[in-house]
Amino acid sequence: MNLSGEEMSEYSDCPSTREALESIFSKAPNEQILKYERQLADIKLLDPVLIIVPNQNWIHQYGWNVYHTVMDSFATDGLQNERRDENSRAIFHFASNTELYTVRRNVENRFPNAFMDQPSLQALTPNPRLYPIGTAWILTNVAKRKSEFGEDDKFFNSN
Template identity: 55%
Template sequence: MEILIDKLIFLYKSLTSFLFPNMCVQKIVAFFSLLTPLTWFIWLTYVAILPMCAILGWLALPFAFFAMIIANVLVLFRLIKKDDGLFTPTRDALQEIFPRASSQQIARYEKIVNQADELDPVLIISPNLNWINQYGEQAYHLVMDGFATEGLQNARRDENSRCVFHFRNGRELVDVRDAIRQRLINAFYIPPSLQATHPHGQTVPVGTAWILTKVGARDSDFWEDDSFFLTL
């Protein structure tokens, strides 16, 4: 049953992406993903089935009966299905990245993530206190402002958060990272395996880089990118 539903979802997304190749489809899908199984059941009953019966009369009864069965099966399946653990609620992901952040800060960061479209990469940088102690908070802000404004004119990609950066695609993210590495090399560090041969090189990065992509309306896929701040 689960495989059948996954195939139907894949077919639906393929069809909509072919017929409507624009961002409106993603917004519609994100909206419907907010609906709970009970809401889906109520919507199908009162918006689709009852009007159909009122218009077509007894001719709609077979369709209504079949639709009610499908709705009940899908609702029951969704209610008893266990979480597969593939993705994490966005708020939980942000709390894992920023364990000391307040609930207000997490809500602010979550708002930035929610503004992104699905599959848009969101770069999240948690500060490295050792680097800040070495260079100072002003230098840290300079690096974060670089990630926020590089390649933009009179705009920022972080909503002034200086830690959550929304990029349009992976190419833009890599281009910005490379540009910052050219200008602010001290924000990047020599990998531990090569530090012995580079005794005067930078040994700690400006922070820890996380890559997050939104999945649906509430979940995210995220991981730590250990190589993001490497100089070599």
């Protein structure tokens, strides 16, 4: 997709991909931001990207090995001998929103403990899942090196 100068100016208020990554991974070292920036450089315009920032409370409860297993599921669900994360276990490229949310449902079915019970239901649940595995962000490249992004604060709520 080639954008005209007029279309490009439409996105001038959008943050750069680097600014988006620095906001999402506020504690990450520059090397990690550069690695993620390179990973996003090849994403097609308007393709959705899921970015997951680990929740330390969840990791303390279940451990890094379980965390990596769940992230590997996001990376490989529905694929054969491929990964949608370039082994980052943090940034997952999807061809469509439908694919992204289908994978989300599949991962929740396999790993329900990665998703938290809704706060309004936690008091009613015998062993509530209090923490989600991470924070989910959805990023879309809208122009060369320009992105629109936001936190999906309901992504890891159990359905």
